[in-house]
Each structure stands twice: as C-alpha cells, then as structure tokens.
Amino acid sequence: MQLTQHTDFGLRLLIVLARKSGPVSLPAFSAEQGLSYHHVAKVAQALVQAGFAVSQRGRSGGIALARPAGDIGVGDVVRKLERGMRLADCATCALKADCGLSSVLAEALAAFMGVLDRYTLADVSREGAAAFAPWTALPVAPGCAVVES
Numbered sequence: 001m002q003l004t005q006h007t008d009f010g011l012r013l014l015i016v017l018a019r020k021s022g023p024v025s026l027p028a029f030s031a032e033q034g035l036s037y038h039h040v041a042k043v044a045q046a047l048v049q050a051g052f053a054v055s056q057r058g059r060s061g062g063i064a065l066a067r068p069a070g071d072i073g074v075g076d077v078v079r080k081l082e083r084g085m086r087l088a089d090c091a092t093c094a095l096k097a098d099c100g101l102s103s104v105l106a107e108a109l110a111a112f113m114g115v116l117d118r119y120t121l122a123d124v125s126r127e128g129a130a131a132f133a134p135w136t137a138l139p140v141a142p143g144c145a146v147v148e149s
Helices: 005-019 026-033 037-049 074-081 101-117 121-125
Strands: 053-056 062-065
Touching (some): 005 074, 026 037, 037 074, 074 101
Antiparallel strands (some): 053 062
C-alpha cells in the first residue's frame, strides 16, 4: 500500500506540529521540507477541516494542533486524508463474479489500518522514534531472514 503525497505531507506536517510548542509557519515548513507551498497549503486546509489542526492568522500565526498529539490517531488521519482507500478497483473487473481476491485485499487493508490505529501522533512524533521499532518483537517465520537497515 502506498499513501498519496497528500497524506504523506499531512503526516509530516502533523509530526512537526506535535514537536513544536506553538504555531508553525507554512512557508517555513514548505521550505524546510523542500515541498511546494501551494500543495502544503492545501494539505493544511484539509487538516484544519478534519479537525486535526487550527490555523491562526497574523504575524505570529501559522498552523497548530487542534488537540494533544496523544489524542490524534494515525489511522484517523490516514482515513481522513486518503481518498477512496482501496487496493484495487474490483468494481469494473470481468473476474469479480468468481474471484476471491477482493476479500483478500479487504482483509489486507483492514490489517494495514489496524496497525495504524494502534499508534497516535504522539507515538510517531517522538524524537528518536526511529528507535521505536515494535516490529522487532515480532516472530520471524521459518525460512525468512531479518534484514537490518
């Protein structure tokens, strides 16, 4: 599953907001991240409309979290920002009448979202969060190798 750029930018912006104590300037965020200001502005507007952020006009304005980072679920953010979340378009497929793939894909998407639902913005925005690797405690299937990056 690959998230859209819109959701990627939204998650990045929320992580930065969770790490800051005050509002963040969108032009500064755009420049720091090397992103298009216009795209970031659209993402910020979506975050405000979804209730994850608030915008403040004026000289010391910008965008800030609408509620504590621990109250914002990563899965909730992805659901709000991703449009038409599906892994394949089975509606127009000639095989849909006798194919079991759509149920397998639905199960996979549910599992993907289930993992995201276990984490909040506070979990993923912590400094040193890369060291927070819950998957390292998962058992490795026989015959599979663990690759360290």
